[in-house]
Every structure is written in structure tokens, then in C-alpha cells.
Amino acid sequence: MLPRSSGVSAAMTIASIRVYRDLLDGNRRWAEATRALLRARGWTLVNMIGAPGSGKTALLEALARALPDRRTWAVIEGDCATTRDAERLRAAGLTASQILTGDGCHLTAATVHQALCDLPFAPRTLVLVENVGNLVCPASCDLGEDAKIAVLSVTEGEDKPLKYPILFRVARAVVLSKTDLLPHLRFSLDRCRAALRQVNAAAPVFELSAKTGAGVPAFADWLCAAPPAGT
Amino acid sequence: MLPRSSGVSAAMTIASIRVYRDLLDGNRRWAEATRALLRARGWTLVNMIGAPGSGKTALLEALARALPDRRTWAVIEGDCATTRDAERLRAAGLTASQILTGDGCHLTAATVHQALCDLPFAPRTLVLVENVGNLVCPASCDLGEDAKIAVLSVTEGEDKPLKYPILFRVARAVVLSKTDLLPHLRFSLDRCRAALRQVNAAAPVFELSAKTGAGVPAFADWLCAAPPAGT
Helix, strand or coil: CCCCECCECHHHHCCCHHHHHHHHHHHHHHHHHHHHHHHHHCCEEEEEEECCCCCHHHHHHHHHHHCCCCCCEEEEEEECCCCHHHHHHHHCCCEEEEEECCCCCCCCHHHHHHHHHHCCCCCCCEEEEECCCCCCHHHHCCCCCCEEEEEEEHHHCCCHHHHCHHHHHHCCEEEEECHHHHHHCCCCHHHHHHHHHHHCCCCCEEECCCCCCCCHHHHHHHHHHCCCCCC | CCCCECCECHHHHCCCHHHHHHHHHHHHHHHHHHHHHHHHHCCEEEEEEECCCCCHHHHHHHHHHHCCCCCCEEEEEEECCCCHHHHHHHHCCCEEEEEECCCCCCCCHHHHHHHHHHCCCCCCCEEEEECCCCCCHHHHCCCCCCEEEEEEEHHHCCCHHHHCHHHHHHCCEEEEECHHHHHHCCCCHHHHHHHHHHHCCCCCEEECCCCCCCCHHHHHHHHHHCCCCCC
């Protein structure tokens, strides 16, 4: 996983190792700028990372039903192509912007910073980033966020924390989504929790179904309690 | 998506732009060496790409039941961590080796070439590669394969061909997996097929369930008919 510059393919633009290092350093600098922006505004930035189809957008729609009047919040969507997810969230009444990465496999700090700057100001805003569907590359990229959250659908199998340990190691919380499908799957919540504990002993686990709403309020409570940056 | 050197992080080892270009060229050279190896041996190499938990390993287990005596075949597994998948496939009676990529988000031509060289020789062998679970990065990396195949679970949503168009555009065939779960999902096969046709008009679509075996023989037939390289 290589951090990428904002919307520009590193492979196409590198003219010297110095420039390449500038690209790497560039992401760190944008992440630091984002941390400063969050502190100045009293905002909280949460980076949601999960595989394609793990239910991240459906979870945000469910949060739109569970969270609306408890905290000001907004969403920044990341996808390779289409604005479908941001359109879904706006239809659910949310403030949502869309970053398109093209062949980029994860969001970068520069584009997220720009999207943050373009959001309307309100105190103590919680900004949820839905990263590009990918369990590997986004896990190692610093967006300046307060927390990374891993979203794992129970349809994906119990062993994913062991097979993609980098994400699950850094995750501040883990969402096990689509629990309504459990009766139709060979999936043991106990074995999945045990796999997770091998790489991350501390992260709270939220088992939920965006479809039925079960478990969503507990995750909304946790998000509402997330402190603003710098406090 | 940046091609990576064999098991070495490009970001850690680059000393000049010349070396960086060597890394990029290196993947192409290994891919060409693999094409030459496949031609010399009369082998066929198929690269299976899908999201984490899309059912690639379960599909290979189902093929072990549907395909065994019709063609000599072997599997090369790619994962960030653990040898669980290769162990599963060996338990199913298959010849399977495992490549671990660490923080690498896709297999590279160099490591796949080495794994190919280490396989026992038999004429007209079909080698199936299960790439790291990822819909973005593996799609742009040339392994020297005869065909890339996209595996999409129906639990992931109908819109994935539009949201991850690079993979679905280059795929020579598309597998829609886990169809046994369709009665429990809001997923329209028609809408998914229509989304796929927007980016790829030609690829055959195989709707199947590794769990029940439905649809697996048709996909096995297609694989058996895949010609060896250079014919």
C-alpha cells in the first residue's frame, strides 16, 4: 500500500525520488493540516473502512434514522466511480459529499481535507468518512482522523480479522454488520470475536443489522460520545 | 494502484526514480516470463479477483467436487496473512500453495511466477490464482495470466460493477456467488446484469452457489474449455 497524492497517479508524475518522497510526505502534511482543522473547529473525524458490499452505506442510512437530532454530523463518501452513495445519503436527509478516486484504492488526506473545508460549519460536528471498499490499503493511510472503524459483514467469514490484521489491529471499534443474515450462514459470532481478540484486545464490537435496526442505537451512542479533536 | 516488487515494499526500497521504474518494469518482465512459461508448458493461468469474503475459496472447494478428473489443476492462494485458505484447499484434495503479501494489497507477477515454477509438471495444467481480496488493486496488475475473472457475491449489492468498473471491464467472466442467499436479500439479478453490461457487454455470467453446488458445473465446463496458453 502506497499513499497517493490527491487524485494524481504517483506512477505517472514522479520525476525523481525527491518528488516521490514529497508525495509520501504530502499525505502526512495534509493529515496534520486536517488534525489542526479538526481542533480549530472542535470536530471529530471517523474513518469507516470495510470491504466492498460490507454495508457501510446502509449503516450510514440506518444512523440517519438513529442519530439525527443528537449530534450534528456529515458524511464524506469515497468511491472509485459513481456518486450513487452520496445520492443515497442525501435522499436519507444527510449532508454528504462524494470523492471519486478513479483507479485509486483508498482516500488520501488531501482530498478529505478539501472536502472537510467545503462542509458547512457547525460546532462539534461529527464527520464520518466512508472509505473506498477495501480492507487493505485504507488501513495504512493517515487521513488525520480521530479513529478508524472496521466494518465487517457476517457474510464475509469469521476469519477476516486474521487474514487482514493491519486494519483490525488499528481499528478503534469493529462493526459486525448484516446480523439479520446469521440464520442463513455458517458464521459463528464467538469464533469471529476470538479471531478479532487475537489481533485487537480492546476494540468494542457492535453487532448490528442496518436492515432491521437491531444494534444500531448502541453504535450511535458510541459515536455520539466520541469526543471532539483535541479534548 | 501501483505494481509492487516481490514481497518488498517499494516505498521502503526506492533509491532513485530509475529504481522505481525498474520496479514497475520488473512486474511487466515477470509477467512476460510467466507467459513464456505457460506457453512452454501448455498451461493456462486464470486470476480470480473478488472482495474479501466474496466466496472465492468456497468456490474453489466446490470446483474440487465438480472438476476433479476432467483436467489437471492447481491453486495459488494470495492473502495478506495466514495459510488458512491453502490449508482448506489441501483438505479438499487440491494442490495449493500460499503467497503471503503482508501489507501488499495484491499479488505480483514475480511471486506468482515463483509459485508456478514450484508446481509439479503435468501437461495442460489449469492454474487458478486466488488473489488478495480486493476489487481495485489486483485489476490493474498483470500477472501474465490468460484471463482475469471477477467474483462478486450477491450479498455485496447490485451496483458493484459500476462502482469498481476497472475490474469488471477487464474480466473475461463474472461469477455471481452465494445465490443461495438471494431469498434473504434485496438483490435483483436483472439489475446486476444490467449494471455489468454497462461496463462489459461480452463477459459470460455464472450465477452459482458453492454451498448448494447450483451453477457450479457450468462454470467448471467453462474453465475446462479454457485453452492452454499460446494455442
